[in-house]
Amino acid sequence: FRSTRGLLLVVRTIAETYGLARGARIAACLPLATSFGLSQNFLLPAYLHGHVGLLERFDHRSLLHLFAQGGYDYWPGTALMADLLVRAPLGEWPGRTPGICHISSGHVAEAVHRGFLERFGVPIRQSYGRTECSFITSDPAPVAEIRPETVGFPSPGVEIRCVETPEAAVPPGQPGRVWIRCPWHSEGYG
Numbered sequence: 001f002r003s004t005r006g007l008l009l010v011v012r013t014i015a016e017t018y019g020l021a022r023g024a025r026i027a028a029c030l031p032l033a034t035s036f037g038l039s040q041n042f043l044l045p046a047y048l049h050g051h052v053g054l055l056e057r058f059d060h061r062s063l064l065h066l067f068a069q070g071g072y073d074y075w076p077g078t079a080l081m082a083d084l085l086v087r088a089p090l091g092e093w094p095g096r097t098p099g100i101c102h103i104s105s106g107h108v109a110e111a112v113h114r115g116f117l118e119r120f121g122v123p124i125r126q127s128y129g130r131t132e133c134s135f136i137t138s139d140p141a142p143v144a145e146i147r148p149e150t151v152g153f154p155s156p157g158v159e160i161r162c163v164e165t166p167e168a169a170v171p172p173g174q175p176g177r178v179w180i181r182c183p184w185h186s187e188g189y190g
Helices: 004-017 035-047 060-068 079-087 110-120
Strands: 025-029 051-055 074-077 100-103 124-126 159-165 177-181
Touching (some): 025 035, 025 060, 035 051, 079 100, 079 110
Parallel strands (some): 025 051, 025 074, 074 100, 100 124
């Protein structure tokens, strides 16, 4: 299980990594069943004393309508959600996409990454996370430096090593296991 301390620490780290200020507005979609849902759609706006535009479920039309209302600073989504937003008909869409669109489910296809930027004028900030460890990598780079081929770099407070065991490094260029250490991982994980 995830400790309350761990959940609050990862939420604070997300806010600091992306420069989200007190009172930030979050465009969010249920469900809350995953770390992404609970941490970024519910706890993050509470931590920031902000506003959350919360949709009962993801539907591209509803999310585009929420974006069209304007004023959102952050949208946590998944690769599938980004893909659907890129392919959805816009018509005369007058909206403004949040300045930070964070995809927490790993890598999106390069065509989706480029299509999102072309369509909405905002790059996707990819990351890698797991329900057990949450915010493992992030990409807080300046907009011009965000690359579609990466899921970012170790988030603040996260240590990543490619080794056979935590004590035994593999030679450079050789495959190994990815070991992650972070202060907010699920209880019982080493």
